[in-house]
Amino acid sequence: MPKMGFKKLFFFKPSPPPLSVSNNTFSDSLMEENIETARSVITECESQSPPLFTNTRQQAKQYLHAVITLQSTMQYLVERDSSSQKLVKAQFLMQIAMKRLQTEFYRILAENRDCLDPESVSGISSTDHQSSVSDYDDDFPEDDFQFAGDSFSTVAMADLKAIAECMVSAGYSKECVKIYILTRKSIVDEALYHLGVERFSFSQLQKMEWEVLETKIKYWLNAVRVATGTLFPGERALCDFIFGSPEKKIAESCFAEICREGAMSLFGFPENVAKCKKTSEKMFRTLDLYEAISDNWQHIESIFSFESTTSIRSQAVASQVRLGEAVRTMLMDFESAIQKESSKIPVPGGGIHPLTRYVMNYIAFLADYSNALADIVADWPKNPLPESYFQSPDRDGNNRSPEVVERFAWLILVLLCKLDAKAELYKDVALSYLFLANNMQYVVVKVRNSNLGFLLGDDWLTKHEAKVKEYVSKYERFGWSKVLALLPENPPAEMAMEQAKAIFQSFNAAVEETCRAQSSWVVSDPKLRDEIKVWIASKLVQRYWEYYEKYRGGLESVIRFSPDKLGNYLYEIVLFRAEESGSVSSHSASPPHRFKRS
Structure with missing residues (x-):
């Protein structure tokens, strides 16, 4: 002053x-x-x-x-x-x-x-x-x-x-x-200003570009930690020390007057953010705000325990309620967006669909907020999950909320059903199963390597790993059955030279034709790609070896491969390719950006 x-x-x-x-x-x-x-x-x-x-x-x-x-x-x-x-x-x-x-x-x-x-x-x-x-x-x-x-x-x-x-x-x-109030209030207000706390109306926040608003949110996340950890407790301690005796009410009144305006502005910011237009990119920052209030609630309740500061506690609660409502809306919109995705163009080579990447990355990030989500979806009705697909774990002392686990399992099921429909877009049955194997493998790896693995449990992982193997088996059967059929498992002891020559010629042509078609097919996961190649090479080379040893004499001119060359040809040269980043679709396949918490 x-x-x-x-x-x-x-x-x-x-x-x-x-x-x-x-x-x-x-x-x-x-x-x-x-x-x-x-x-x-x-x-x-x-x-x-x-x-x-x-x-x-x-x-x-x-x-x-x-x-x-x-x-x-x-x-x-x-x-x-x-x-x-x-x-x-x-x-x-x-x-x-x-x-x-x-x-x-x-x-x-x-x-x-x-x-x-x-x-x-x-x-x-x-x-x-x-x-x-x-x-x-x-x-x-x-x-x-x-x-x-x-x-x-x-x-x-x-x-x-x-x-x-x-x-x-x-x-x-x-x-x-x-x-005292005039002097100390200016100090508190100045401290909040330097922490990045500004007084914004809802209309001002609504008009902000997301990048600008996100920066404001990051400032707020740091500010609420400092404010509840040192700023407000320190101010209350100083009031209590100077005015704490003989009349405690004076200290309470001073503290309330000094901090009320700044605290109401601080805790009112998340409520206004929650009222803004809700899009999927805002989900994680909204959850950050929700968690910040939850994590600091005991401090908030303790610091502002006076009757004169009831409005500050009420504002913090109102903001958290609004944030929870915003998250619920965004979760429902996210599920609806998966169900409404209607692209009819198959992913080239049966690779990973951009929807799979986006949804799984999004859900994996959501899994990091499982505690907050447990509060937010606690009263949601259960989804009708088939028992063959998922059985909800009992509460086992590992802080796994059945409501949250079921919500994640349901979202993944919605995605898998969508992928089943997209597999039908492929004219080649073998390629459709390769597409399913690729995408299921991506889902499994993403679950295993994130907090989703802990939430969904080993039983879920075991079932879906078996599903990957089932898709691979069907791909192998439909993709290579014609080639394998050319080499019966029990070749006759004696075969006319012309017949043997015809088998070699047919086999050569079938292998080259199949490899030529499948050389443009995609297996994104290196481990899965090696397993498929090893299976195909070993299965073909094993049968081919018997014919080669028995009938190669006099047929060198028509024999395209030795057994070793056949294995190398299948494994190292032409079969499958890794997926090129960004080549599968014009859709955004990137997950929502996940920032470190401030």
Whole structure:
């Protein structure tokens, strides 16, 4: 606040009252002596320019005790004669003293603005190191005031506490509290501003580009951690220390006034974000906001436990509820988008469909938020999952929520059903099964290598790994049955040369034709690709070897392969290719970007 503002607040010039002649009773003489002692101390300090609370505390101690004694004297005089001239004189002196203490109070707050930061005092509790004016002196042990800050800030805190107790006792609590709130509120607001907390309306957030809004969210995630960890606890600790005795309500009122506006702005931000347009890319930041409130809820509830800060707790709850609703909406929209995906163009080579990549990456990221999702979908109706596909695990002490597990299993089932329909787009039956094997393998690997594996369990993985093998087996049968049929498992002992020649010629042509067709087919997973190649090569070479050994004599001109060359040809040269990144579709196959939590 500008200096002139404080002058207007508490600088006044009362007129001195006339002196009166008192009765010569012992009590009256004692009261008059008290007033004179207070006048001497107060007048002496007013004639000096240096502040009271510097270097030694002897003068400050005398001043505070003089004020306390003056207050007691005034109470006595009020009871005896409220119109006494002594009382008028005492009131005049008290006004001068309170003006000086207000000035000192503001000076200490302002000069120690950096030392009395909330982080430095965040470890103080409301009952730590209670002191009062009665035991405040120039040689108080600084060790009694060692908190998280340095010795200078602890001395300042002791000074502020002593002044506050004196002013409150003298009936000047409003003046003291007003100075304190104005000064400390500016510190809290400034700290929140530097943390990136700004006051945005819903309409302002709604108009922001997502990249800009996401940056604001990242700032908020850091800000709420600092605010609930040090800023607000430190401010409450400072209020409790300075105003905690004798009247606790003053500390509560100060804290509420200082922090309410900033805290409401901080905890209101997520609610406005949750009201914005909901798209799949916003899911994970929305969950980050939800988790941040959940993770810090105990701190929020503890810090803002007063009745006067109920609105702050309510705002945090309202934001979390809104965020949960937004997540539920986005989950339903995500499932609907999978079901509505209607592309009719087969993925070249039977590779991994972009829908598979997107959905599985999305669900794998969602699995990292399983605890938050457990709260959000707890009351959702169950989906009719076939028992042959999935059996929900019982609660087994591993924090697996059946509702969340079933939701993930259901989303994957929706995807697999969609892939079954897309497999029918291939005219070649073998290629359709290769497509299913590729995509199922991608699903299995993604589950195994993410938190989904823990959630869905080994039984789910075992069933779907078996499904991959089933698809591969069907691909092998439909893709190579004609070639294998050319080499019967039990060749006749004797065969005419022309017949043997025809078999070799037919076999050569069939192998080359099949390999030529399948050379453009895709097996994305290297391990799966090697397994398929090994199976095909070993199966063909095993049968081919018998024919080759028995009938190669005199047929060198028509024999295209030796057994070794046939194996190399199938395994190393022409069969399958790895999927080229980005070549399968113009669709975005990338998962939503997952940022590190701030």
